[in-house]
Amino acid sequence: LAKTTQPISMDSYEGQEVNITCSHNNIATNDYITWYQQFPSQGPRFIIQGYKTKVTNEVASLFIPADRKSSTLSLPRVSLSDTAVYYCLVGVTSGTYKYIFGTGTRLKVLA
Amino acid sequence: IAGITQAPTSQILAAGRRMTLRCTQDMRHNAMYWYRQDLGLGLRLIHYSNTAGTTGKGEVPDGYSVSRANTDDFPLTLASAVPSQTSVYFCASSETSIDNEQFFGPGTRLTVL
Numbered sequence: 001l002a003k004t005t006q007p008i009s010m011d012s013y014e015g016q017e018v019n020i021t022c023s024h025n026n027i028a029t030n031d032y033i034t035w036y037q038q039f040p041s042q043g044p045r046f047i048i049q050g051y052k053t054k055v056t057n058e059v060a061s062l063f064i065p066a067d068r069k070s071s072t073l074s075l076p077r078v079s080l081s082d083t084a085v086y087y088c089l090v091g092v093t094s095g096t097y098k099y100i101f102g103t104g105t106r107l108k109v110l111a
Numbered sequence: 112i113a114g115i116t117q118a119p120t121s122q123i124l125a126a127g128r129r130m131t132l133r134c135t136q137d138m139r140h141n142a143m144y145w146y147r148q149d150l151g152l153g154l155r156l157i158h159y160s161n162t163a164g165t166t167g168k169g170e171v172p173d174g175y176s177v178s179r180a181n182t183d184d185f186p187l188t189l190a191s192a193v194p195s196q197t198s199v200y201f202c203a204s205s206e207t208s209i210d211n212e213q214f215f216g217p218g219t220r221l222t223v224l
Contacts (some may be wrong), residue, residue, distance in 0.1 A: 044201075045215070101155070
């Protein structure tokens with residue numbers, strides 16, 4: 001099972017860049033790495049997905065080293081509205097268990 | 112376009128009662144999922160369905176059953192609710208079973224007394 005490990009919580013100030021690292025030592029060859037954001041009382045929302053190297057979209061960047069055993073979500077210039085829980089997800093495309101969510105990283109952005 | 116809807120929004124249920132949580136999506140997605148979210152445990156997959164007519168067990172399937180009679184609906188049934196099933200339940204869907212972009216519903220808060 002490609003379980004993930006993330007820091008439990010992080011604090012940051014508005015305007016700073018935030019990097020959240022996720023470990024996934026047992027990632028399978030065909031697995032993608034996906035990050036979700038969750039606000040209180042809402043379902044998770046897709047942020048970004050990648051397979052290797054670097055992916056960037058309008059809200060975040062995802063850095064994946066060559067061995068793919070970890071990944072880093074980078075949020076540029078965070079604002080108070082980025083306060084949320086961030087989940088790293090590694091897709092398990094075979095076997096009984098699919099799409100293992102970890103406990104997530106609780107990011108608190110301070111003014 | 113509504114996306115994914117769940118009903119009820121919240122429910123208080125006596126232990127031993129049967130309960131069905133409803134989930135409907137209008138995106139014509141093939142795959143659907145049920146998760147439960149408990150404080151300190153994150154999201155855990157209960158059951159999934161890769162396509163209409165098929166279902167599979169996730170990480171915590173005991174005490175729950177699902178059916179997928181058509182593409183749009185994926186109900187979750189608790190045959191005899193127990194207090195440990197008190198949780199927030201999220202339904203999700205994705206275009207295919209190997210597509211990691213899942214779209215989540217607003218959740219159902221269930222309390223079993």
